[in-house]
Amino acid sequence: MVAIRGLHISKSYGHYRILEDLSFEIAAGECYALFGPNGAGKTTLLRILATLHRPSAGRLEILGRDAIQEREVVREALLLLAHGSHLYDELNAVENLSFAMALRAASPTDREVKVALDQVGIGAFAELKVRYFSAGMKKRLAMAKAILAHPKVLLLDEPYTSLDETGMVIMNRYIQALLKEGASVVMATHDRIKSAEVADRAGVLTHGVLRPLTREDLKTCDLF
């Protein structure tokens, strides 16, 4: 089953053409790794998939729904872990999770919240305000949010940035568990080694054009 289908998607900012006639399909239970140099349009593509940006042209379907016309329905199944942590500095970890879940009409139990925090290794900091968190801890808390949200489509922008070695292992373990549940994952990353552990397919975005990559391509040095 196709979870994400993009047909002839283009995106321009003024005269700058960022994405050029992209067509792609990502199946349910599949992880797609997106590579590309800085400014290639990876984040723009993720933001289009997250329904935050509208494409200038083309059609996007997520879980069989038109992601442009039926944004509200599609958003229930989506989660984007972006560069920004989407966390409130004045709230503690538990309060941040409660707020984020309430916006998704989910109400996890205290036990579920505790398990999620333990799973990402920050259970001991549950009552600490996020303003005292390091970047890596914020990333882990965002991961806990994803664990509680059970998204059918998870979009990850630089998922390994700021994470230590253990954090990266936890991230990949979580992605694998999510894939087993049948969810789809799209990640924009520069980390070929870590992403190769979980990605089923990969592509490189250069000058707005998406080129598929093989596992052998991932091992070559000159990717772009």
Added chain:
Amino acid sequence: MIFFNVIRVVAWKDLLCEMRSRETISSMFFFALIVILVFSFSFSMDQQAARELIAGILWVAFAFTGIIGLGKSFSAELQNDCLEYLQMSPAPKGAIYLGKVAANLLFIVTAEVILFPMFVIFFNLDVVEDLPVLLLIFFLATLGLSTVGTLFSAMTVQIRAREVMLPILLLPLAVPVMIAAVEATRGALNGNPLALYRHWIELLVVFDVVFTVVSFWVVELILDS
């Protein structure tokens, strides 16, 4: 049910963040305090003169104090890209807006409740009899300011010069609220019969209803664009 829960959690989150940081409420309070002190030293008034002028002074202080709070309503969401999460969440955008209106209303009313006794002391006012109707006027006018101000706070959040743009956009639209609030407050402070200034209170109610409904529908387009 989900709709009302979103209103509740958004208001709760804003209040909790503000209670812990005290960034907005403290700047609101000190600004209003300066306004009161400047006006009280500028005009040495007897009670009759005070009753004529105080309504205008009062609403200058309340409106600009409110703008400080309203300006931070959505700009606070820019920290850690939280606005992005609100935008892509499946929560109804109208509910997020109403949650913000509720929090702003509470901030500004709290500031007013603290500041009004200072006005009474500094300008030597006798307001005991008119207090219930004055509180009603304060509530209705503040609700009007909050509904429009929160909408413009959302509208200007992505603009670089948002601190300048918010009052420029808000104040012309809030003129009916300001005029009605000043006239109704003046009527109450002068001890006039309610019938003489009731139409100003009715205008506040109409403004609140119209702008809450319009803003509720418009905010979806703003947060999704």
